[in-house]
Structures are given as structure tokens and as C-alpha cells.
Amino acid sequence: xxxxxxxxxxxxxxxxxxxxxxxxxxxxxxxxxxxxxxxxxxxxxxxxxxxxxxxxxxxxxxxxxxxxxxxxxxxxxxxxxxxxxxxxxxxxxxxxxxxxxxxxxxxxxxxx
Amino acid sequence: xxxxxxxxxxxxxxxxxxxxxxxxxxxxxxxxxxxxxxxxxxxxxxxxxxxxxxxxxxxxxxxxxxxxxxxxxxxxxxxxxxxxxxxxxxxxxxxxxxxxxxxxxxxxxxxxxxxxxxxxxxxxxxxxxxxxxxxxxxxxxxxxxxxxxxxxxxxxxxxxxxxxxxxxxxxxxxxxxxxxxxxxxxxxxxxxxxxxxxxxxxxxxxxxxxxxxxxxxxxxxxxxxxxxxxxxxxxxxxxxxxxxxxxxxxxxxxxxxxxxxxxxxxxxxxxxxxxxxxxxx
Numbered sequence: 063x064x065x066x067x068x069x070x071x072x073x074x075x076x077x078x079x080x081x082x083x084x085x086x087x088x089x090x091x092x093x094x095x096x097x098x099x100x101x102x103x104x105x106x107x108x109x110x111x112x113x114x115x116x117x118x119x120x121x122x123x124x125x126x127x128x129x130x131x132x133x134x135x136x137x138x139x140x141x142x143x144x145x146x147x148x149x150x151x152x153x154x155x156x157x158x159x160x161x162x163x164x165x166x167x168x169x170x171x172x173x174x
Numbered sequence: 175x176x177x178x179x180x181x182x183x184x185x186x187x188x189x190x191x192x193x194x195x196x197x198x199x200x201x202x203x204x205x206x207x208x209x210x211x212x213x214x215x216x217x218x219x220x221x222x223x224x225x226x227x228x229x230x231x232x233x234x235x236x237x238x239x240x241x242x243x244x245x246x247x248x249x250x251x252x253x254x255x256x257x258x259x260x261x262x263x264x265x266x267x268x269x270x271x272x273x274x275x276x277x278x279x280x281x282x283x284x285x286x287x288x289x290x291x292x293x294x295x296x297x298x299x300x301x302x303x304x305x306x307x308x309x310x311x312x313x314x315x316x317x318x319x320x321x322x323x324x325x326x327x328x329x330x331x332x333x334x335x336x337x338x339x340x341x342x343x344x345x346x347x348x349x350x351x352x353x354x355x356x357x358x359x360x361x362x363x364x365x366x367x368x369x370x371x372x373x374x375x376x377x378x379x380x381x382x383x384x385x386x387x388x389x390x391x392x393x394x395x396x397x398x399x400x401x402x403x404x405x406x407x408x409x410x411x412x413x414x415x416x417x418x419x420x421x422x423x424x425x426x427x428x429x430x431x432x433x434x435x436x437x438x439x440x441x442x443x444x445x446x447x448x449x450x451x452x453x454x455x
Binding site for chain 2: 064066067068069084121125138140142143145146147150151154157158161163164165166
């Protein structure tokens, strides 16, 4: 991971096609090798799970490759417990893009 | 006032003290007091990677102020147990850094950090080191994070400190960027925030930025004392009148003055009720 993996929410997916990102969200359902997560901004994203995925918590963070604006191909992921305040984290995600200097390369930020 | 007790700004590097800690305007950071020798900075891994120092033994600097000790959160991506220490490869989404946790000399049989597994989120506290042009962190502590809120909280804290050190000072007069820092504080601490009652860059003119790192009340007091330019200093009642705001009690004002006096910003003139700024004469 030479380049930072920017944290994004569902409405930023379209700008990150082809890039590796991190997304936190609520695990809504798992169906075979795909899962639906509700991103911090409320939008749903389809996650193509990695073969060794072992997500189990209600809140997860996915590191993945953005395939298109709705689909994330998971590289790895981690359980983030059950009581993360997603709204607060969404605000923080926005701030990360507003003040990217300590979080990512300047060209990776997408302030909306 | 050139007492070493007041001048000890903990500036690292050059050592010694300057007569007035705020006289050194050429310094990129007027904030060396706050980031004293033992301060612990919440940072992102990216900030560690980008930290810099003036020469070999100089203190590492982040955002232009000394960072002798840092703390961050990260995920363990690799781990190598060695005889006397454990090396971790850590990554937090902003960058990657190696950290070394030395075994406890009291307890050499227990490998340091043996309970920490790959992909676990950890909280690290340590100092930045460089060896063969490659940075690593000499960790004093590496502990697994159990409450994931800590990860998210840490980014809020790191951003808030970063903004305070950079935007808050450089553009002290402009509201937009400072309010960014205030916003983060508000999100972390809740909406009750006295500082919203004070606008920055009031009476203090050019010197106002030197106090940007202070609590709003302390800053208002310093600005009032300096703007009144009275060679005898200002009387407590005049200060209280000037900085009076709804919700600010007389007790808070005298506590603030006590703090400013302890920190060497103000001193008493002809009696205990008159205060003068060390930058005035």
C-alpha cells in the first residue's frame, strides 16, 4: 500500500473507479460472495467479497477496488464493532476530503 | 523577565531560551510552548512519514512544531518477532510505517506485543526514529483497540490538532479556517463552546496570532491588555469588563489570569490586581 487508501462514502464511488479505497458501512446482507453495505452517507454499495472474507460485525470497513459507481471489489476488510456512529463518521469523511493534507495525497481528495 | 523559568520554551534543537517566547517571529511556529518537550501529538501515519527534522539530532517536526512523542492508530499488516523486540508493519489508510516494540527488560521471557495479531487495530505511542534514511517508530506502547470508536475519534483529534497548529495560527484573523478546527472540536466535545463568543484578531492587531493556540478567554485577555497599551498594566476590573460575555464568570477570568501568569504571559505590576503583558514595557 504505497499510496494512501482514501476513505469515501457511496456518493464518491463514481469518482474513484479503478482506485483502491476504504469504506465504512453497515453490513445489510450477505448473499454468497456478494454483500450489500449501507455506506455512512446512507447509500447502498454492492461488495464482491474476497474469498477469505470473514466479516461478522454489524459495522465493517472494506478496503477494495472500485469497479463501478455501485460496486466495490473487496481486497480486505475489518470488523468495526456495532456502536460506531455512522453519521459522525460520514462527517469525518467529508472533513478528510476538505483537509486532505494529513490523510491522503492531494490529488486523491474529492471535496463535494 | 529574562528568567530561565519563563523563557524555557522547550524549543528543542537550539536549546536555551529566548527573552520573550513570542519574540522569535522568524520561527515557523510560535507554538513551541504548547508543544513542549514532553507533549504527545495525535497524528496520522502520513504525518509521521512526512515529518522532518533540521539535522541529525534535532527534534522531529510535524506541522512546523516539535513532535518528540506521537500517538496514532493503525492496523497491523505484518509482524516479526525478534530476540529483543517485535517489529510491526503498520498501516492506517493514510500511509505505512514500521514500528519496533522492545521487550520489557524486567520480563525478557515474554515477547513484546505477542498478543497482537495481523489485521488488528492498535494504538501506538512512541517516538520517530530514522535509520539508513528509513523512518520507523520506536514504540513505548502498542495495545490492541477494543472499542472501534477510538479509531474514528483519533482522526478527529489528529485533524483538530493539525488545524490548530497550521490554519489557526497562520490565518488567525480569517474565520473560515479556524472555524474548521472549532467544528471538529464541536463534534468531539459537543456543541457547548465558549470560544464562539470571541472573534479572533480583535484588539491585538499584529500580535494576535501569537495567542491563537490559547483558550478563547485567555486570548481575549491578552489582546485587551496589549491593546490598552497602559504602561502600568490593566486593572482586574477593567479586564473583566472588557472580556465580559454571557456565561463567563469572574472566577473563570481570575483562573485565566492565573494560568496566563503561571505560563509567563502576564505579570503583576504595582499590586496583585494589575496585570501587564510580557510583550509590553
